[in-house]
Amino acid sequence: xxxxxxxxxxxxxxxxxxxxxxxxxxxxxxxxxxxxxxxxxxxxxxxxxxxxxxxxxxxxxxxxxxxxxxxxxxxxxxxxxxxxxxxxxxxxxxxxxxxxxxxxxxxxxxxxxxxxxxxxxxxxxxxxxxxxxxxxxxxxxxxxxxxxxxxxxxxxxxxxxxxxxxxxxxxxxxxxxxxxxxxxxxxxxxxxxxxxxxxxxxxxxxxxxxxxxxxxxxxxxxxxxxxxxxxxxxxxxxxxxxxxxxxxxxxxxxxxxxxxxxxxxxxxxxxxxxxxxxxxxxxxxxxxxxxxxxxxxxxxxxxxxxxxxxxxxxxxxxxxxxxxxxxxxxxxxxxxxxxxxxxxxxxxxxxxxxxxxxxxxxxxxxxxxxxxxxxxxxxxxxxxxxxxxxxxxxxxxxxxxxxxxxxxxxxxxxxxxxxxxxxxxx
Ligand code: HAM
Numbered sequence: 001x002x003x004x005x006x007x008x009x010x011x012x013x014x015x016x017x018x019x020x021x022x023x024x025x026x027x028x029x030x031x032x033x034x035x036x037x038x039x040x041x042x043x044x045x046x047x048x049x050x051x052x053x054x055x056x057x058x059x060x061x062x063x064x065x066x067x068x069x070x071x072x073x074x075x076x077x078x079x080x081x082x083x084x085x086x087x088x089x090x091x092x093x094x095x096x097x098x099x100x101x102x103x104x105x106x107x108x109x110x111x112x113x114x115x116x117x118x119x120x121x122x123x124x125x126x127x128x129x130x131x132x133x134x135x136x137x138x139x140x141x142x143x144x145x146x147x148x149x150x151x152x153x154x155x156x157x158x159x160x161x162x163x164x165x166x167x168x169x170x171x172x173x174x175x176x177x178x179x180x181x182x183x184x185x186x187x188x189x190x191x192x193x194x195x196x197x198x199x200x201x202x203x204x205x206x207x208x209x210x211x212x213x214x215x216x217x218x219x220x221x222x223x224x225x226x227x228x229x230x231x232x233x234x235x236x237x238x239x240x241x242x243x244x245x246x247x248x249x250x251x252x253x254x255x256x257x258x259x260x261x262x263x264x265x266x267x268x269x270x271x272x273x274x275x276x277x278x279x280x281x282x283x284x285x286x287x288x289x290x291x292x293x294x295x296x297x298x299x300x301x302x303x304x305x306x307x308x309x310x311x312x313x314x315x316x317x318x319x320x321x322x323x324x325x326x327x328x329x330x331x332x333x334x335x336x337x338x339x340x341x342x343x344x345x346x347x348x349x350x351x352x353x354x355x356x357x358x359x360x361x362x363x364x365x366x367x368x369x370x371x372x373x374x375x376x377x378x379x380x381x382x383x384x385x386x387x388x389x390x391x392x393x394x395x396x397x398x399x400x401x402x403x404x405x406x407x408x409x410x411x412x413x414x415x416x417x418x419x420x421x422x423x424x425x426x
Contacts (some may be wrong), residue, residue, distance in 0.1 A: 010116065010124025021314045028155045029109065029129055036148045038131060039107040043087040045111060049079040054299075055086025056261025059202045066114040068168050080113035083261065084130040084307060086291065086296065091300040092134050092135055094285075102135030109310065121281050121312050129284075129313075134293065139236045139335035141304050142267040142288060143243030149284050150249050151270055151304055156313060156321030157240070161283065163244065165269045166226055167237040168205065168258055171291060174231035175267075176326020178204050185192035188218050207258045224255040233266050240267055263289040267304065273316060283316060284308025296341040328360040331423050335371040337387040344391055348384070348412060355416035357423065377399055381423060384415070 003320060007013055031041070049069045068080040081087055088106055090194055091097075096361050097104045108130050116122050129147060133141045136364075146163055168174060189197055193212035200207060229237060230376050244251050251269075256380045268287035276282075277357060286306025293301035317324070332352055336345045349359045360378055362371040375383040383396040395409045397417065404426065409417050 008120075008124065008225055010118035012125075017326065020327055021317060023311060024317075025129075025156065025310055026109070026321075028152055032155065033107045033131070035151070036105070036144065036147065037188070038148075040093060040109040041106045043084070043089060043091055043108065043110065044083070046078045046080050046250055047090070047386075049077040050083060051086050051090055051296070052079055054087065054165055055263065055292060056083055057203075059402075060261055062114060062260060064090075066116055068113045068115060071359065074157075081110065082096075082112055082114050084108060084110050084112070084128060085132060085261070085263070085292065085305060087130045088305065089174045089293050089296055089298075092301075093293065093296060095102045097134070098299065098301065102333055103141065104232050105133050105134045120302065121309070123311060127310040128307040128314075130305065130307045131286075132278045132303060133157045133303055136304070137290065137302040139239035140243055142236075142240045142269075143181050143247065143284065145163050145304055145306050146240075146244060146251075146269055146271075147249060149286075149308055150247075152308070153271065153286075153313070155196070156317055158283075158316045158320050160272055160274050160311065160320070162274050163249055163269055163271055164254040165244075165251045165259050165267070166254050166257040167229055167233055167266050168225055168264060168268055169233040170265045173233060174205070174225070175374045177225050177228065181205070181207065185218065186271070192218065198211040198355070203262070205258045206260070209258050209260065219256060220337075226253060226255045232259055235265050258283060259287060263292040263295070265290050269306070273319075280407065281312060281315070283312050283352065288414070303350070307316050327379075329381070331381055332357050332361040332419065333371075333375035333380035334359055334361045334381045335368065335375060335383050335385045336362060336364070337368055337385075338391060341391070344386060344412075348386060348396065348415065352384075352419065355420045357416070357420060372399075379380070384410075384419070384424045 044382060050213055052063050052067060058064060062082050067082045070078055091105065101307050110128055110130060112128050113124060115124060118124060133145060138383045143261045149165065163189055169177065173350065182200065185200055185207055189200060193210065193214045195212060196207050196210050196215050208222060210219060257268055257270060264287040270285035271283045273281055282307050288304040290302040334345065334349055338344060345361060349361050360380065362374060372383060380401055383399040383401055387400060390396050394412050396412055396415060397407060398410050399407045
């Protein structure tokens, strides 16, 4: 028995009817990045596995549980990119971007791979719109990336969103808080979920991020870092908030927001639909990562950015009934009744395409009726019919498929100009 393959679990084919959404998002991304002065970068789909183990953090779920790691035939350990930030920082260092005018504003759209439990909005391959500002320590850069992501969603017709914002201070200043957090949780350890008990040892800040109901009562009473920030981080946080207010971006402080990657300091944020209580459908998230470039072997270089899932944005666009341009059919559907005579068909189609018209050639050997039915179904504006009689007369018949004008005859040599003119007019 032959085997029928299917797309791997957690991946999806993006069929032609879904493409208008991708096109709309691609155009909106091009426009907002232009308005904010970001330049595009593309990094490889796979990278050295160590880049993420070190950069994202080897105790994070993304690296520890979800990363696709493999050895290539040369024995090198590689990973399919699970998140873009370490890859972009690697490129920043590799190409000496530290000597460019700072900060460097970069963006990409890139497939990401995570061995996650697939469900709606959560896939094993997703595509992220990722923006990074590298080389700025200023709070205005934090507000800028939030504003950029906010404007993208506005432009896409997605409403009912809010920004959740928190500050997790700087690494050094955080140490005292982590001790207090552990002291608080220690007496409750045996009542916490297995995941939280593990986090208590390996990554205590993430205790606050638990989605397990057994942990909720303890989370509520946990000490809140955002209320006890160091003076520098507190000032930074206040400036980010003031800048968001000035940009008219509603935001709420979420003291439990810590994010799932290790490199963050100070600002962390997510954009979530307000109807989404448990932030399962987070549209995008990010924050500041002032230690990451140095961790990857570069000089101390601050940075801030976000990633936003395009598939999730599409789900929200559909939920909000956002309008996208429907796919357009070809300009011309070429119907032909010339048994065995390929040349005139190819010549006519080529000359029309040369004139900039989109042409689909009907399947040979079908009846005229069947070909015209296909022409109608294709969404084409015009059918051009080429039969034995027309060919002998050096003409073709032009039929307006939207019934806006009478059927007419056109000389083959004039067809490109006449049809291009006619299509431009209507
Ligand atoms: P992240 O929160 O892991 O951050 O992912 C960013 C966004 O990607 C999420 O908010 C979500 O929209 C989307 N996403 C993540 N995982 C999946 C999935 N399995 N299926 C569908 N969509 C998903 C980062 O990756 C950081 N690199 C963001 C960043 C950039 N921080 C600073 N700069």
